[in-house]
Amino acid sequence: MKVYISHIYRIAPNFIGFLNRKNFKNWINRVLSHISYQGEITIHIASLKEITFLNRVYRGHDHATNILSFPFDEKKFNFSFIGDLVVCHQILEEEAITQKKTIDAHWAHIILHGCLHLLGMNHDNRINSKKMENMEVKILSQLGYPDPFQ
Numbered sequence: 001m002k003v004y005i006s007h008i009y010r011i012a013p014n015f016i017g018f019l020n021r022k023n024f025k026n027w028i029n030r031v032l033s034h035i036s037y038q039g040e041i042t043i044h045i046a047s048l049k050e051i052t053f054l055n056r057v058y059r060g061h062d063h064a065t066n067i068l069s070f071p072f073d074e075k076k077f078n079f080s081f082i083g084d085l086v087v088c089h090q091i092l093e094e095e096a097i098t099q100k101k102t103i104d105a106h107w108a109h110i111i112l113h114g115c116l117h118l119l120g121m122n123h124d125n126r127i128n129s130k131k132m133e134n135m136e137v138k139i140l141s142q143l144g145y146p147d148p149f150q
Contacts, residue, residue: 027108030139031115039082041118043111051088066091067110069117083118085111105145112139 028041046054052064059068071083087110096106116132123129137147 023104023108024111027111027143028115030143031112031119034135034139039080041082041115042084044084044086046086046088048088048090051086051091054086064088064091066095067114069114071118071120082115085114085118087111087114099148101146101148105140105148108143108145109136109140109148112136 024043032038048064051068052062054068055065056062058070059065066088068086069083070086072081087107092106092110093103095101096103099106101109113132113136116135121128121132121135123132133149137149140146140148
């Protein structure tokens with residue numbers, strides 16, 4: 001499995017320690033192992049301005065968000081590419097503080113959340129939302145992180 005990360009050095013130096021290819025691969029591999037799937041994912045660390053622009057253009061929401069997922073339709077092509085994740089560190093940092101979570105636990109949760117979206121999961125209704133939350137809690141627990149919904 002390959003993970004491509006762009007613009008990781010935009011992040012404050014004190015967070016670079018846990019934001020490395022090894023941790024991203026570990027988090028993503030844990031998700032993919034639950035569905036026996038392998039492939040490539042790109043992760044772009046976006047600024048507040050970039051994620052707001054992308055959210056407006058691709059989702060129709062004129063505000064910033066913590067993560068955007070862009071699944072790749074592999075049915076049309078014979079690639080192992082799963083899709084793109086665009087993450088805004090500034091928002092994740094603010095959310096972690098507000099929600100009293102460690103920054104690495106919050107990053108792990110949001111990356112897992114984005115991967116589940118790439119794989120077709122959604123939280124568009126209560127049933128799907130509960131399924132997705134349960135999967136996130138299970139995987140995060142296996143990684144040694146607490147339940148993010150507590």
